[in-house]
Amino acid sequence: MMRRRISPCAREHILVRGRRLARLQWWWHPSRLLWPSLAPRDSADVEGGVVWKRKDVSGSCLAMVETLEIPSPADFHVHLRQGPMSELVTPHVALGGIDLAYVMPNLTPPLTSAQQTVDYMAQLRAIAPHTRFLGTMYLSPSITLDEIRRASAAGIRGVKSYPRGVTTNSDGGIEDYEVYFPVFEAMQECGMVLNLHGEIPSDTDKGVCVLNAEPLFLAHLEKIHAHFPQLRIVLEHATTRAAVECVKRCGDTVACTITAHHLQLTVDDWAGKPLHFCKPVAKMPDDRAALREVIREGHPRFFLGSDSAPHPLAAKYPSPASRNDSTDELMLNCGCAAGVYTSPILLPLCATLLESFGALDQLAAFVSEHGRRFYNEPAEPGRVVRLRRATPQDAPVPAAYVHSSSTDKRDGDPSKLQVSPFFAGQHLGWVLA
Numbered sequence: 361m362m363r364r365r366i367s368p369c370a371r372e373h374i375l376v377r378g379r380r381l382a383r384l385q386w387w388w389h390p391s392r393l394l395w396p397s398l399a400p401r402d403s404a405d406v407e408g409g410v411v412w413k414r415k416d417v418s419g420s421c422l423a424m425v426e427t428l429e430i431p432s433p434a435d436f437h438v439h440l441r442q443g444p445m446s447e448l449v450t451p452h453v454a455l456g457g458i459d460l461a462y463v464m465p466n467l468t469p470p471l472t473s474a475q476q477t478v479d480y481m482a483q484l485r486a487i488a489p490h491t492r493f494l495g496t497m498y499l500s501p502s503i504t505l506d507e508i509r510r511a512s513a514a515g516i517r518g519v520k521s522y523p524r525g526v527t528t529n530s531d532g533g534i535e536d537y538e539v540y541f542p543v544f545e546a547m548q549e550c551g552m553v554l555n556l557h558g559e560i561p562s563d564t565d566k567g568v569c570v571l572n573a574e575p576l577f578l579a580h581l582e583k584i585h586a587h588f589p590q591l592r593i594v595l596e597h598a599t600t601r602a603a604v605e606c607v608k609r610c611g612d613t614v615a616c617t618i619t620a621h622h623l624q625l626t627v628d629d630w631a632g633k634p635l636h637f638c639k640p641v642a643k644m645p646d647d648r649a650a651l652r653e654v655i656r657e658g659h660p661r662f663f664l665g666s667d668s669a670p671h672p673l674a675a676k677y678p679s680p681a682s683r684n685d686s687t688d689e690l691m692l693n694c695g696c697a698a699g700v701y702t703s704p705i706l707l708p709l710c711a712t713l714l715e716s717f718g719a720l721d722q723l724a725a726f727v728s729e730h731g732r733r734f735y736n737e738p739a740e741p742g743r744v745v746r747l748r749r750a751t752p753q754d755a756p757v758p759a760a761y762v763h764s765s766s767t768d769k770r771d772g773d774p775s776k777l778q779v780s781p782f783f784a785g786q787h788l789g790w791v792l793a
């Protein structure tokens with residue numbers, strides 16, 4: 361890490377006004393414009409415990425911006441669950457400033473038919489009537505070509521492929537992509553999108569683990585794209601430089617979603633920290649740099665898919681106190697659920713993170729224009745969501761969101777339904793206006 365000196369004047373400001381206020385301001389360094397960073401392990405200037413990053417001068421006109429207007433933000437990958445969890449989290453899409461949610465099908469049981477998906481979309485609309493929901497089906501052996509045509513006619517936009525066993529509810533997932541080529545052919549004809557969870561299953565004997573599972577998957581993407589050049593494919597939640605480069609090399613029919621949390625986390629941030637553990641896991645600093653670069657450059661085939669994946673706190677921190685399992689069972693099989701929850705803070709979080717790496721000018725492109733163009737989902741004319749800079753009076757991100765039927769239950773009660781969001785207890789740089 362490089363260490364440089366910040367001018368005494370700037371340091372005095374920091375000490376007098378405190379860290380939080382400083383984060384909202386711009387400071388002049390003798391040679392550069394600086395601002396405090398949210399990314400403590402990035403190459404940075406460190407002084408007095410505050411981490412600063414250099415601002416690209418070309419973006420400096422945004423230094424004084426106090427409000428932002430984003431045309432109808434969309435999240436092209438979100439998990440909205442079932443039952444009480446769905447009641448709790450579905451309204452959070454709008455709370456996070458998002459108008460359109462592209463919803464994942466990994467329910468129990470998974471959504472493998474058009475009718476199931478149509479019914480699920482109706483349930484979500486009943487919970488949050490002002491959010492637009494787009495449905496997906498779960499790729500499985502039971503999906504016939506007729507089912508693809510029925511799904512397309514019913515307005516279902518995509519089919520999601522989960523490799524077997526790599527993530528939440530993926531026991532019925534894929535082992536061999538070629539057996540699905542007839543299905544992909546039918547999807548290509550109907551204009552449906554193939555959404556790929558881009559990992560291969562871990563296999564120690566073959567040298568596959570969570571850190572290389574995504575790069576090793578990319579050969580499958582390239583092969584499917586070569587066979588079906590007109591099939592629209594989205595590589596979901598890319599986490600590696602290899603994935604970014606691979607999608608760039610593919611033609612215009614291949615796009616890529618990026619989550620907010622992968623723009624912030626690296627391996628050190630999830631090892632031993634359940635709230636940051638998700639699949640695919642966050643990777644190396646250089647991989648994170650590639651995700652940031654492709655957004656900063658405004659590449660039109662990269663856009664927001666939050667992969668916001670809520671799990672009960674009791675499943676993130678399994679303990680004898682929070683579950684009904686016996687202590688022995690828990691000690692032997694303890695593992696935390698994979699998923700980072702960002703829905704309720706999504707747009708302010710994206711603004712905060714993109715600003716931290718000098719890409720605030722790409723916010724509208726990343727959270728709205730690029731994804732909407734790929735999915736042919738134009739924003740409603742005139743519809744904008746406004747953000748303003750946070751002030752010291754703004755509340756931090758809540759520690760947890762609690763289902764209304766659980767608010768009077770004690771923490772530790774295994775039936776209390778609560779979910780902790782990313783950035784819990786921290787302040788964001790932007791809030792919805």
Ligand code: NCD
Nearest residue numbers: 439527528638639669698699
């Ligand atoms: C997702 C979930 O919990 O449904 N978990 C995750 O870590 N991302 C499943 C998925 O998208 O892999």
Ligand code: ZN
Nearest residue numbers: 437464667669
């Ligand atoms: Zn997901």
